[in-house]
Amino acid sequence: MTWVQNAWYVAAWDGDVGRTPLARTICGQPVMLYRKLDGSPVAMRDACPHRLLPLSMGLKEGDSIRCRYHGLKLGADGVAEEMPIRTDAVNKRICVETFPIVERHRFLWIWMGDKAAADPDLIPNLWPCSAPGWVFDGGYVRVAADYRLMIDNLMDLTHETYVHAGSIGQIELMEAPLETRVEGNSVFLSRWMPGVDAPPFWRTALGKEGDVDRWQICQFVAPSNVIIDVGVAPVGAGATLESHDQGVRGFVIDCMTPETETSMHYFWGMARNFAQEDRGLSARLKAMQAGVFAEDIVVLEAQQCSIEANPQEKVQAYNIDQGGIRSRQIIERLRAAERAERT
Numbered sequence: 600m601t602w603v604q605n606a607w608y609v610a611a612w613d614g615d616v617g618r619t620p621l622a623r624t625i626c627g628q629p630v631m632l633y634r635k636l637d638g639s640p641v642a643m644r645d646a647c648p649h650r651l652l653p654l655s656m657g658l659k660e661g662d663s664i665r666c667r668y669h670g671l672k673l674g675a676d677g678v679a680e681e682m683p684i685r686t687d688a689v690n691k692r693i694c695v696e697t698f699p700i701v702e703r704h705r706f707l708w709i710w711m712g713d714k715a716a717a718d719p720d721l722i723p724n725l726w727p728c729s730a731p732g733w734v735f736d737g738g739y740v741r742v743a744a745d746y747r748l749m750i751d752n753l754m755d756l757t758h759e760t761y762v763h764a765g766s767i768g769q770i771e772l773m774e775a776p777l778e779t780r781v782e783g784n785s786v787f788l789s790r791w792m793p794g795v796d797a798p799p800f801w802r803t804a805l806g807k808e809g810d811v812d813r814w815q816i817c818q819f820v821a822p823s824n825v826i827i828d829v830g831v832a833p834v835g836a837g838a839t840l841e842s843h844d845q846g847v848r849g850f851v852i853d854c855m856t857p858e859t860e861t862s863m864h865y866f867w868g869m870a871r872n873f874a875q876e877d878r879g880l881s882a883r884l885k886a887m888q889a890g891v892f893a894e895d896i897v898v899l900e901a902q903q904c905s906i907e908a909n910p911q912e913k914v915q916a917y918n919i920d921q922g923g924i925r926s927r928q929i930i931e932r933l934r935a936a937e938r939a940e941r942t
C-alpha cells in the first residue's frame with residue numbers, strides 16, 4: 600500500500616451519511632457507513648460474516664442491519680443479534696469488523712489502522728471548518744489517480760499558470776518569492792505579497808479601496824490533507840506572514856483519502872471569516888472551486904494513465920516540486936515507522 604495506515608482519513612461529509620448505508624472503499628477496504636437513531640456514525644466492513652454479501656445492500660432495523668441474503672442481523676457494534684433462522688441461538692462470536700469513526704469539522708473521520716492507536720486528538724486540526732465566526736462548505740469527487748498526485752498538485756502553485764489559465768492563474772503570484780519550511784509532520788509553502796493591488800474577489804471581500812498585503816500559505820498536514828490560508832489586509836494594518844487577522848481571510852481545505860493505490864476520494868471546500876451570512880457567495884464560491892478543481896482532475900487522471908502506460912519512465916523532480924517532495928518524504932517516514940513496528 601502507498602498510504603499511512605495509522606491515521607484519521609475523511610470518510611465522508613457529515614451531510615452525506617444518514618440512516619441509509621453508504622458504501623465506500625477506504626484505504627483498499629470496503630466500508631459501510633450509516634448513522635444510528637441518535638445520529639452517531641457507524642463504520643463497518645461492508646461484507647456479511649456469512650457469505651460476504653455487501654452489508655450495505657441490507658435492511659436497516661433500528662440501529663442494526665439485516666443482511667439481504669439470509670437475514671443475519673448485526674448490531675451497530677458489529678455483533679450478531681439474530682441468526683438467519685431466528686429460532687437458532689445467537690452465536691455472539693459471529694461479528695463483522697467495525698472501524699473507529701469520529702465526527703469533527705463537518706467531516707466523518709475514519710481510522711483504518713491499529714484500533715488501539717485511534718486517538719481522536721490526532722484528527723487534523725481543521726479549525727476554520729468549525730470555529731465560530733467562520734463559515735465552511737464544499738464538495739466531494741472521486742478521482743481516478745494516486746492520492747499523492749493531488750498532494751503534489753496542491754503543494755505546487757506554479758501549475759496555476761497553465762492548468763488554470765482561464766480561472767485563477769495570475770502572473771503576480773508567480774513573481775512573489777516562495778518559502779518552503781518543514782515543521783514536524785507539516786510542510787509550509789508561503790508567499791507574502793506586500794503592497795499589491797487587490798484582485799477583484801478580494802477587493803469585494805474587503806469592501807475597501809487601496810493596496811493590500813496578500814498571502815498564500817499552503818500547509819500539508821499528514822497523512823494527506825492540504826489547507827491553504829489565503830487573504831488580504833489593508834497595507835499598514837499590521838498583518839504579517841505569521842499573524843494576519845486584520846483583513847479578510849479564507850482557508851481552502853483539501854482532504855484526500857486513498858480509495859485504492861490508483862484512486863482517491865477528494866473532499867474539498869472553503870472556509871471564510873467574511874460575509875458569513877451571504878449564502879449566495881457560498882454557492883458561488885463552491886461552483887467556482889468545483890470548476891477550478893475539475894481542471895486539476897483532468898490533468899491528474901491523465902497523469903495517472905500516463906504513469907501506468909510508461910512503467911519504464913521515472914517521475915522527475917525539479918525545483919518547483921519542493922512542496923510535494925517534502926510532503927511525500929513525511930508520508931514515507933511515517934510509513935517506514937509503521938513497517939518497522941510491524942516487524
Ligand code: FES
Pocket residue numbers: 647648649650651652666667668669670671683
Ligand atoms: S450472506 Fe449474509 S446472511 Fe448469508
Ligand SMILES: [Fe+2]
Pocket residue numbers: 752758759762763891895
Ligand atoms: Fe490546481
